[in-house]
Amino acid sequence: MSRTAIPRYQQLKDGIIERISSGELRPGDRVPSENELVLAESVSRMTANRALRELTDEGYVERVAGRGTFVSDFRAQSHVREVQNIAEEIAARGHRHTADVIARVQAEARGEVAQALHVDAGTPVFHVVVVHRENGTPIQVEDRYVLADFAPDTLAQDFARQTPSAYLTSIMPLTEAEQVVRARLPDREIRQLLDMADYEPELVVIRRTWANGRAVTFARLHHPGNRYELVGHHKPYAQHDAARADVVQLESLKK
Amino acid sequence: MSRTAIPRYQQLKDGIIERISSGELRPGDRVPSENELVLAESVSRMTANRALRELTDEGYVERVAGRGTFVSDFRAQSHVREVQNIAEEIAARGHRHTADVIARVQAEARGEVAQALHVDAGTPVFHVVVVHRENGTPIQVEDRYVLADFAPDTLAQDFARQTPSAYLTSIMPLTEAEQVVRARLPDREIRQLLDMADYEPELVVIRRTWANGRAVTFARLHHPGNRYELVGHHKPYAQHDAARADVVQLESLKK
DNA sequence: CGCGCTAACCTGTATATACAACTACCGGGG
DNA sequence: CCCCGGTAGTTGTATATACAGGTTAGCGCG
Structure with a gap:
C-alpha cells in the first residue's frame, strides 16, 4: 500500500x-x-x-x-468540522463524553434515506442510533445510516468507545458534507432519550457526507433546544475588496 | 482611509x-x-x-x-455568504421578497447587545426590526442593532426596499461573521409577526459581523421552524488525508 | 491492428530570496 | 519627563526555480 x-x-x-x-x-x-x-x-x-x-x-x-x-x-475546532465529532467537541470543553448504543442493525434503505444516499430502495445499509452525553447529560441523539458496502465492518464496532463519525473518518476520506438545520418539536422517542421538557424544541442537523463524489452516510443529529446551540463563523468576504461592496449595492439597486 | x-x-x-x-x-x-x-x-x-x-x-x-x-x-455562490441576505435568497428561489419595517429607532446598547458589540452600556446604536416575506408569507424577523457611529445614515434608509444587510455591505467591507443557531419557543411578539402556530418552535440565528476587526452589528434572525431550514455545506477535511490516495487509486483502477 | 512507450502538459509541493508594511521596544534628545 | 526615531522581529506578498507524479495523445514497433 x-x-x-x-x-x-x-x-x-x-x-x-x-x-x-x-x-x-x-x-x-x-x-x-x-x-x-x-x-x-x-x-x-x-x-x-x-x-x-x-x-x-x-x-x-x-x-x-x-x-x-x-x-x-x-x-x-468547531467551525471546520462543526458537529462532525461531538466527542471531540465535548472533550474540548473539558467535559466527559459518554455514549450509549441504542441500536446497531443492518437494514434496507427506504424513502428519505434512499433518496438522500442516491440509492434504490432496498439497498443494504447499517443503521446506528447512539445517545451522546456530556458529563452524563444527554446532548445528542445520533441517528445514522451508512452504506453497507462502504463500511462493511460497521456492526463490529463499539460505538460507545469510538463515535460513528470517528470510525467512518478512520476508514475513508470524507470529502464533502451538506447539512440542513431545522427547529421542530421532537417525537416522543427523541424527547425521552434526550430527557427533554414538554414543548421543548429540538435542533436537528441533517447531514449527508460524501466520499469521492458518492454519498455514503446520512445522519440526523437531534439536540435539545434548551441545552445546545450551534456555533460557526467565517469570513464572508475576501480580505481585500473595497470594490465588491459597490457591486453588491448595484445589484440590489437593479431590482 | x-x-x-x-x-x-x-x-x-x-x-x-x-x-x-x-x-x-x-x-x-x-x-x-x-x-x-x-x-x-x-x-x-x-x-x-x-x-x-x-x-x-x-x-x-x-x-x-x-x-x-x-x-x-x-x-x-451560496456557501460563501450563507444566510447573509435573505432577499437574494428568496429571489434565487424565484419568489417575491417584500419587507415591513416594524421599528427603526436610535437607542442605547444594553446587556447582551452591548456585550456582543464590545461597547459600554449606553453607547448609541440604531435598532431596526424588519419582517421579511416570501410571496407574502412571513419568513424572517430581523432584529438588528448597528453601531451608530459606524453607519450614521441608517435611520434615513428605506429598509422595505433594501435590506439592512445589503445596506451595511454597501457602506463598509464586512470581514468576519460569527453565528449561533438556536431552536426555542418564540415569545409572543415573534410568534405573531411570523404568524406561527402554538408551540411551533423558531430557529434563531444570532449573528455578529465585524468590519476591520471591530464588531459593528448584531442581529437576531427569527424564522418559523415549520417553514424554514438552514442549508450549508463544505469540505470537512483537508485534501491530503493519509488514506485518500488509496481510494483514489481504487477509483481509477475501476475505470 | 493493437500494444506499449514517450513526450507534452498539468497539478502538487518545496526552497531560497526579496521587498513592503506593521508593531513593539529601547535609547537619545528635547 | 516625554516624544521621536531607529531597530529588530513579524506577517504579507511576489518571484524564480526545481522535482515528483498524474494524464493524455500520439507515434512507432511488433
Missing part, C-alpha cells in the same frame, strides 16, 4: 492543531512564528507561511502583521 | 470568479492552467497556483493533477 507522503505543510498544521487541542496552547497564546518554524522544523519560510495561513483560514489561529500568530479565542 | 493595494493573487481570483458568475465559464469548463495564467497575466507560477488553490478551497473550481482545473458544477 504505497500511500502518498503527507506534505510537510500539512504535518506542520497537524502538529499545531495537536498542540491546541491537547491544551498545550490555549486561546490567546502565541504560536511559533514563521521564522521559528523555519529553524525548528527545517522548512522554508514559504512552507511555514502556508501552514499558518491555512490554519488562519480554518479559524484555528489569528495573525497580526508585526506582532505574531495567536490561537483563536473562539471555538477553534 | 488609505486602502491597501489588492494583491495580485486576489485579482486573479476575482477575474476568474467574474468569468464564472457572468456565465462565460460554465460548470465543467476548463479554467486557464497555471502556466497559461503565467503567460497571460505576467505572474509567477506560485501566484497563479495560490489563486487557483484558494478557488478550490472556496468551492469554485476543482483541480485534477495531470488534467487541469475545471469549474465546479454545484452552486459557487
Whole structure:
C-alpha cells in the first residue's frame, strides 16, 4: 500500500492543531512564528507561511502583521468540522463524553434515506442510533445510516468507545458534507432519550457526507433546544475588496 | 482611509470568479492552467497556483493533477455568504421578497447587545426590526442593532426596499461573521409577526459581523421552524488525508 | 491492428530570496 | 519627563526555480 507522503505543510498544521487541542496552547497564546518554524522544523519560510495561513483560514489561529500568530479565542475546532465529532467537541470543553448504543442493525434503505444516499430502495445499509452525553447529560441523539458496502465492518464496532463519525473518518476520506438545520418539536422517542421538557424544541442537523463524489452516510443529529446551540463563523468576504461592496449595492439597486 | 493595494493573487481570483458568475465559464469548463495564467497575466507560477488553490478551497473550481482545473458544477455562490441576505435568497428561489419595517429607532446598547458589540452600556446604536416575506408569507424577523457611529445614515434608509444587510455591505467591507443557531419557543411578539402556530418552535440565528476587526452589528434572525431550514455545506477535511490516495487509486483502477 | 512507450502538459509541493508594511521596544534628545 | 526615531522581529506578498507524479495523445514497433 504505497500511500502518498503527507506534505510537510500539512504535518506542520497537524502538529499545531495537536498542540491546541491537547491544551498545550490555549486561546490567546502565541504560536511559533514563521521564522521559528523555519529553524525548528527545517522548512522554508514559504512552507511555514502556508501552514499558518491555512490554519488562519480554518479559524484555528489569528495573525497580526508585526506582532505574531495567536490561537483563536473562539471555538477553534468547531467551525471546520462543526458537529462532525461531538466527542471531540465535548472533550474540548473539558467535559466527559459518554455514549450509549441504542441500536446497531443492518437494514434496507427506504424513502428519505434512499433518496438522500442516491440509492434504490432496498439497498443494504447499517443503521446506528447512539445517545451522546456530556458529563452524563444527554446532548445528542445520533441517528445514522451508512452504506453497507462502504463500511462493511460497521456492526463490529463499539460505538460507545469510538463515535460513528470517528470510525467512518478512520476508514475513508470524507470529502464533502451538506447539512440542513431545522427547529421542530421532537417525537416522543427523541424527547425521552434526550430527557427533554414538554414543548421543548429540538435542533436537528441533517447531514449527508460524501466520499469521492458518492454519498455514503446520512445522519440526523437531534439536540435539545434548551441545552445546545450551534456555533460557526467565517469570513464572508475576501480580505481585500473595497470594490465588491459597490457591486453588491448595484445589484440590489437593479431590482 | 488609505486602502491597501489588492494583491495580485486576489485579482486573479476575482477575474476568474467574474468569468464564472457572468456565465462565460460554465460548470465543467476548463479554467486557464497555471502556466497559461503565467503567460497571460505576467505572474509567477506560485501566484497563479495560490489563486487557483484558494478557488478550490472556496468551492469554485476543482483541480485534477495531470488534467487541469475545471469549474465546479454545484452552486459557487451560496456557501460563501450563507444566510447573509435573505432577499437574494428568496429571489434565487424565484419568489417575491417584500419587507415591513416594524421599528427603526436610535437607542442605547444594553446587556447582551452591548456585550456582543464590545461597547459600554449606553453607547448609541440604531435598532431596526424588519419582517421579511416570501410571496407574502412571513419568513424572517430581523432584529438588528448597528453601531451608530459606524453607519450614521441608517435611520434615513428605506429598509422595505433594501435590506439592512445589503445596506451595511454597501457602506463598509464586512470581514468576519460569527453565528449561533438556536431552536426555542418564540415569545409572543415573534410568534405573531411570523404568524406561527402554538408551540411551533423558531430557529434563531444570532449573528455578529465585524468590519476591520471591530464588531459593528448584531442581529437576531427569527424564522418559523415549520417553514424554514438552514442549508450549508463544505469540505470537512483537508485534501491530503493519509488514506485518500488509496481510494483514489481504487477509483481509477475501476475505470 | 493493437500494444506499449514517450513526450507534452498539468497539478502538487518545496526552497531560497526579496521587498513592503506593521508593531513593539529601547535609547537619545528635547 | 516625554516624544521621536531607529531597530529588530513579524506577517504579507511576489518571484524564480526545481522535482515528483498524474494524464493524455500520439507515434512507432511488433
